[in-house]
Every structure is written in structure tokens, then in C-alpha cells.
Amino acid sequence: MSLNTNKSLILNKIKSHYNFKSDAEFARFLEIKPSTLANWYARNSIDYDRLFSKCEGINANWLLSGEGPMLISEIKEQNTFKDVEGITRSEFLLRTDKVMQYNQIIPLYDIHATAGLVTLFKNDKQTPVDYYSIPNLPKVDGAVQITGDSMYPILKSGDIVFYREINNILENIYYGEMYLLDIQNDDDEYTTVKYIQTSERGPEWIKIVSYNSHHSPKDIHLSSVKAAAFIKGSLRLNSMR
Known part of the structure; x- marks a missing residue:
């Protein structure tokens, strides 16, 4: 942290x-x-x-x-030790053992200051507001703080999600997984976190689904998705005052 x-x-x-x-x-x-x-x-x-x-x-x-x-x-x-028979950890790993992965320094960006994912992904000189290091997290491109309650209680407003940018959503969708999306619908543009599922309207459509049952699923055309990122992890900060 x-x-x-x-x-x-x-x-x-x-x-x-x-x-x-x-x-x-x-x-x-x-x-x-x-x-x-x-x-x-x-x-x-x-x-x-x-x-x-x-x-x-x-x-x-x-x-x-x-x-x-x-x-x-x-x-x-x-993390290297010898047991009673002199076998080191590096020589013998139990299946339940976790091998340390590459330690990343993850930039945290202010998505509101960048006016959405499109601007964030295109501007490689965007200044991070903070940095995180999370052990054993898969490779990610950055982190942002989310707002809204559409994924509550899995995610709540203020949680930090770690993302991996997707360049071609049509070819790289894993249906049923959680994504960070920039969506343009008529004159409305917004950034949201949703599950993506297949749509009955055809291969060029997707269904975005919230975890919160008060938010209804919605079919949108892929052309409405201006930017997308696969969510690899999340962090909830509980401050005690």
C-alpha cells in the first residue's frame, strides 16, 4: 500500500x-x-x-x-528454509504454496479529472494521484476509484479497482466477467462497472448487468462502448475515525 x-x-x-x-x-x-x-x-x-x-x-x-x-x-x-531432511523450499513446493509474483507499482488515477477512460487510456502522460503495490496481483495497467452502487455489495462507491486495458472488446470479451466501461448512449456518456453477458440481439450487442438487483440489465450495441478494461482486483479502504 x-x-x-x-x-x-x-x-x-x-x-x-x-x-x-x-x-x-x-x-x-x-x-x-x-x-x-x-x-x-x-x-x-x-x-x-x-x-x-x-x-x-x-x-x-x-x-x-x-x-x-x-x-x-x-x-x-x-522465504527459503530447510526442513528436517534438509530439503529447501525452492527445491520442493507444496501445491498449496503460493509462489510470489512480480511486484508491481500501480498508479492510481483520478478518473473524474481525466473525463473518462478514453482520455485516460490515450494520455500516457497522465499524472497519478497515488501509487499502490498489491502482492500477487496479476499484471494491471492502473487503478481508479469508482462511484455508484450498481455492483453493491461486491463493490461500493469509493472502492478502488485495478484494471487491464482492452484494445479490442469485440475479440477480447470474457462473458460473465466484470469490466470497467466508458459508454456513450445518445447524448449521455458515463463510466460504469458491470458484468458483460451475451445479448439475444446478436453478436454485435452485449448485455451489461449489475450485481445490485435494483439496477436492471441493459442491451447495448458495441459501438456505444468507447473504452473498456478488465477488472483484475479491487481494494476497499475502511478508515477508523
């Missing part, structure tokens, strides 16, 4: 790990201007995508929180 950490400490640990003697040397490694690095220190901010791409093997959870092992290799060492 994303935490309000001391970014200078994180930067200094990375700098020390690579044995850089100066900030200028560190900046060259990151392929940024020394003034940019100085701004990171001054503003307590980090370009997570750049650090994660340039620093091979870094643990995304540590990069976000400053807690735990700095390197993925250190996690693997912690």
Missing part, C-alpha cells in the same frame, strides 16, 4: 546500494537532471516508475513504504 514515507531516506539507501559517490552520479544513472533529483529531496517526492524501471530487483513494497527488505532477492532468501 501507499504510505507517507521519508523519500530522502529511500533515495539515500538506493544511492548507497549502488555505491554512488555523488547526487550527480545518481542522477546520471536515473537519466534525469541533477536539479530534478534535488527537487525530489526538497519536496519529499519520488518518480516511482523511473526508480522501479532503473533499479533492477527492487522490492516495490519497500519503495512505497520504506519497510521490509529493499531487494526482491532478500525476500526470496527469507
Whole structure:
């Protein structure tokens, strides 16, 4: 998860790990201007995508929180053990064991500020409002906070969903799964989360279905779907005041 950490400490640990003697040397490694690095220190901010791409093997959870092992290799060492017969975990895995997947840094976008999925997907320079790292989550493109109650109680307004963008919905629909959709219907445009099911009206139509029984299913033509993303996971934040 994303935490309000001391970014200078994180930067200094990375700098020390690579044995850089100066900030200028560190900046060259990151392929940024020394003034940019100085701004990171001054503003307590980090370009997570750049650090994660340039620093091979870094643990995304540590990069976000400053807690735990700095390197993925250190996690693997912690997870390796020997049983009474001397067999290591890496040599023998039970079927119920979970192998750690690639640690992602996931950008959280303000979908309301971007005016929908179409603008978000086309603008690769969109600035994230936050970042998350979720262990064992499949590969995703980003995250957004949803509104509305159409999928309640599975999803409620304010929940965060992690999505994988779909380039061709006609060829890449998995019927019965949950999707993030940008829909244009006459003069109405809206972003919604729905199940997609087959429609009796033909192959160029889909039925969008809510989990909340108070919302009726609706058949829409595929041409009305301006953008779509497959929902890979969700996160609910319950704050205690």
C-alpha cells in the first residue's frame, strides 16, 4: 500500500546500494537532471516508475513504504528454509504454496479529472494521484476509484479497482466477467462497472448487468462502448475515525 514515507531516506539507501559517490552520479544513472533529483529531496517526492524501471530487483513494497527488505532477492532468501531432511523450499513446493509474483507499482488515477477512460487510456502522460503495490496481483495497467452502487455489495462507491486495458472488446470479451466501461448512449456518456453477458440481439450487442438487483440489465450495441478494461482486483479502504 501507499504510505507517507521519508523519500530522502529511500533515495539515500538506493544511492548507497549502488555505491554512488555523488547526487550527480545518481542522477546520471536515473537519466534525469541533477536539479530534478534535488527537487525530489526538497519536496519529499519520488518518480516511482523511473526508480522501479532503473533499479533492477527492487522490492516495490519497500519503495512505497520504506519497510521490509529493499531487494526482491532478500525476500526470496527469507522465504527459503530447510526442513528436517534438509530439503529447501525452492527445491520442493507444496501445491498449496503460493509462489510470489512480480511486484508491481500501480498508479492510481483520478478518473473524474481525466473525463473518462478514453482520455485516460490515450494520455500516457497522465499524472497519478497515488501509487499502490498489491502482492500477487496479476499484471494491471492502473487503478481508479469508482462511484455508484450498481455492483453493491461486491463493490461500493469509493472502492478502488485495478484494471487491464482492452484494445479490442469485440475479440477480447470474457462473458460473465466484470469490466470497467466508458459508454456513450445518445447524448449521455458515463463510466460504469458491470458484468458483460451475451445479448439475444446478436453478436454485435452485449448485455451489461449489475450485481445490485435494483439496477436492471441493459442491451447495448458495441459501438456505444468507447473504452473498456478488465477488472483484475479491487481494494476497499475502511478508515477508523
